[in-house]
Amino acid sequence: MWCPGWRRIRTRPAPGGPPVLRRTAVVLLALLLGPVAAAGCSSAVPGPGAPSTGPAAGSASAFGSGAPSAAGATPSVAVGATVTDGLRSPWGLAVLPEGDLLVSERDDGRILRVAAEGGAKAEVGTVPGVVPGGEGGLLGLALSPGYATDHLVYAYVSTANDNRIVRFPYDPSRPAGQQLGEPTVVLTGIPHGPRHNGGRIAFGPDGMLYASTGDSSNRALAQDLNSLGGKILRVTPDGAPAPGNPFPGSPVFSYGHRNVEGIAFDSQGRLWASEFGEDNWDELNLVRAGGNYGWPEVEGIGDRPEFIDPVVRWRTSEASPSGIAYADGAVWVAALRGTSLWRVPLDGDRPAAAPQEFFDGAYGRLRTVVADPDGTLLLMTDNTDGRGDPRPGDDRILRLTVS
Numbered sequence: 555m556w557c558p559g560w561r562r563i564r565t566r567p568a569p570g571g572p573p574v575l576r577r578t579a580v581v582l583l584a585l586l587l588g589p590v591a592a593a594g595c596s597s598a599v600p601g602p603g604a605p606s607t608g609p610a611a612g613s614a615s616a617f618g619s620g621a622p623s624a625a626g627a628t629p630s631v632a633v634g635a636t637v638t639d640g641l642r643s644p645w646g647l648a649v650l651p652e653g654d655l656l657v658s659e660r661d662d663g664r665i666l667r668v669a670a671e672g673g674a675k676a677e678v679g680t681v682p683g684v685v686p687g688g689e690g691g692l693l694g695l696a697l698s699p700g701y702a703t704d705h706l707v708y709a710y711v712s713t714a715n716d717n718r719i720v721r722f723p724y725d726p727s728r729p730a731g732q733q734l735g736e737p738t739v740v741l742t743g744i745p746h747g748p749r750h751n752g753g754r755i756a757f758g759p760d761g762m763l764y765a766s767t768g769d770s771s772n773r774a775l776a777q778d779l780n781s782l783g784g785k786i787l788r789v790t791p792d793g794a795p796a797p798g799n800p801f802p803g804s805p806v807f808s809y810g811h812r813n814v815e816g817i818a819f820d821s822q823g824r825l826w827a828s829e830f831g832e833d834n835w836d837e838l839n840l841v842r843a844g845g846n847y848g849w850p851e852v853e854g855i856g857d858r859p860e861f862i863d864p865v866v867r868w869r870t871s872e873a874s875p876s877g878i879a880y881a882d883g884a885v886w887v888a889a890l891r892g893t894s895l896w897r898v899p900l901d902g903d904r905p906a907a908a909p910q911e912f913f914d915g916a917y918g919r920l921r922t923v924v925a926d927p928d929g930t931l932l933l934m935t936d937n938t939d940g941r942g943d944p945r946p947g948d949d950r951i952l953r954l955t956v957s
Contacts, residue, residue, distance in 0.1 A: 626899055626907025629882070630957045634930065638673030639950035641666070643939045645753070646695035646709070647877075647922045647932060647951070651702060655932070655951070656724075658709065660691035660939065665709075665734065667726070668951065678724065679734035685714045690746060693717075693753030698791065699761050708740065710753045710765060717744035717751050719765060719793065740793035741805065745770040745783035750813040750830075754877065759823045762796040763789050764807065766814035766827060773850040776810050784811045784849060786827060786841055800844030810847040810861065816878035817841075818885065824903060826885050828875035829864075836873040837864035838885060840903055866898055866905060877922035881931060882956055888920035888933065890941075895920055895933060895954075917952065918942050930955055 637655070646658035653670035656678065663684035667676045684692045690712030698706035698721070708721045723735035740763075744752070750768030758764055769776045769784035776784025779801060788796045788807035795805045816828035825841040835854030839847055839862070848861035855863045868875070874891035883906075887896040893915045899906040913920075913933075921936035931954040937944045 628910050629897070631895070631897075631912045631931075632955050632957075633952050634955045635953045636673070636947075637670070637932065637951040637953050638668045638675055639947040640675070641934075641938070641949040641951070643691070644934050644936060644949050644951075645691070645693050645921060647924050647934055648695040648697050648707070649924060649926055649932070650697070653926075653928065656695055656697075656707065657934075657951070658692045658695050660693060661686040663692045663711075665692070665695070665707075673951075677731045678726075679731055681709055681711055681720070681722075681734065682737060683713050683720075684711045686712065688748030688751075690717065690748070690751045693751065694755040694765075696755045696757055696763070699757050707734075708755055708763065710755050712746055712751060715746065716742055717746045717753070717767065718742045719744075719755060719763070719789075721791075740791075741765070741787070741789055743782055744787075745772065745775055745781060747771045752814055754815055754817050756817050756819070757791075758788075758819055758825065760796075761791070763791055763793075764817055764825065765789070766811070766817050768813035768815075769811070769849070773812075776812060776849045777846075777851075779804065779806060779809060782806070784813075785809050786811065786814060786817065786825075798843075807843060808841050808845045808847060810845075810849050810851075812849040812853075815876040816887065818878045818880045820880045820885070820900070826865075826878060826880065828878045828887055830874060831867075831870050834870065835864075835867040836870050836875050837868075838866040838875070838878075838887065838898060839864050865903075866909060868892070868896075868909070876920070876936075877924070877934075879923045879925045879931065881925040886923045886925075886931060888923040890919045890921065890936065893918055893920065895923065917950070918945065918948070921949075926953070 643660040644657050645660040648656045655668040657666045663680045665678040667678050694710040696708045698704050705723050706721050707724045719740040720737040722737040725733050744767050747770030749771050752767035754766045756764050765787045767785050775781040785806050786808045787805040789805045813830040814827045818826050827839045827841050829837040831853050845862045848856050852861050854867045872892045873889045875887045877888045879886045885898045895912045897910040917935050918937040919942040922934040924932045926932050933952045935949045937948040
C-alpha cells in the first residue's frame with residue numbers, strides 16, 4: 555500500500571551548534587491504514603497468555619501520558635549536558651534505579667558504570683567469552699524486571715560460534731573491575747556472522763525478555779522458522795520460549811527481518827522495531843505476534859498481503875537505524891549512517907506526521923537512545939567503531955531535554 559510522502563529541503567546546522575530540524579530530501583511514510591488481515595495494522599505485544607491483537611497494559615511514559623500534545627508539532631530538543639565522553643565503541647545502555655548508567659563497549663567486552671552526576675567512569679567488569687569482530691561483540695544490555703532485589707544484568711554477546719544472551723549478578727560493593735558475578739547462559743544458538751548480528755534486548759511490560767537478531771548475512775534464515783536469525787525473540791527471564799508465543803515451543807515472536815538493532819515499547823505496550831535495509835529502505839516496524847516482515851522477499855513496502863509493511867521507511871543514506879526509544883508520544887530513532895536523531899510522532903499505532911530530524915551530522919554516528927526516568931533522553935554516539943570519523947572526546951553520552 556503506497557501512501558503520501560513529504561518532500562523537504564535539506565538544511566544543515568553548524569557542527570556543535572544548536573539543534574535544528576533538518577529537512578531531508580524525499581522521506582516516504584507507509585501508513586498502516588488497513589486491518590491486520592490486510593497486513594496494514596498492528597497488534598499489541600501479548601501478555602502472559604495467548605497473543606493478543608488488542609492493546610496490552612503498559613506503564614505510562616516518563617514523559618507523560620504518551621499522547622502528543624499537538625499532532626505533528628515539532629518540539630524543541632536541546633543538549634542539556636554531556637554526561638560522559640571517552641567511550642570506546644559503546645553499544646548498550648541501561649539506567650540503574652539510582653540514575654547511574656551501565657554501558658557496554660562492543661570491542662573490549664567491558665561494562666562501565668557512568669555516574670549520572672559528573673560522568674565519572676568505572677569498570678564494572680569484562681564479560682567472559684565475548685569474541686568481537688565486525689558488528690559482533692558485547693552488544694545490548696537490560697536490567698532484570700526484579701533488579702531491585704535480584705541485581706541481575708542481561709547482555710547480548712557474540713562468541714566464537716554464536717550470538718547468545720547471558721545474565722550475571724552485579725555487585726557494586728566489590729572492587730572495580732570485579733563486580734560481575736558468574737554468568738548464566740540464558741539463550742544460545744543465535745546465528746553469528748561478521749555482519750547483521752542484531753543485538754538489542756529489552757524486557758516487555760509482560761515481564762518477558764525480547765531480543766532482536768539479524769540474518770548474519772545469510773538471507774534465507776529470516777524466513778526459516780527453525781532458525782533464530784532474522785527474528786525478534788520472546789523468552790522467559792530464564793530463556794525458555796515464552797507462554798503464548800505464536801509458534802508453540804519456539805522463542806520466535808516475529809520473523810522476516812534483515813537486521814533489527816532497536817526495540818522499544820510504547821505506553822500501550824506495543825512493540826516497535828527499527829530495521830536496517832540493504833540498498834534502498836530502512837524501516838520502523840510495529841511488531842505483532844507471528845508477523846512476517848518480508849525480508850528477503852521485500853525491502854520496504856511490498857504491498858503483499860502475506861507480509862507486514864513498515865510504518866515508516868527511510869532511504870538507507872538517511873538512517874541506518876540502531877537504537878530506539880519511546881517518549882512523549884513518539885518513537886525516537888538513533889541513526890548511524892544518517893548521523894541524526896529522528897522523531898516519529900504517533901497517533902496511536904500510526905504516524906501523526908512526517909518524521910522530524912535533529913542534530914544532522916553534529917555528533918556523528920548515533921548508536922543508542924534511551925528514555926531516562928528523570929524525563930530526559932540519553933543519546934549515545936558511536937564514532938569509534940571503525941566506520942565513523944572520531945572527534946576529540948568521542949564517544950560520548952548526551953543528555954537531551956525535550957520541550
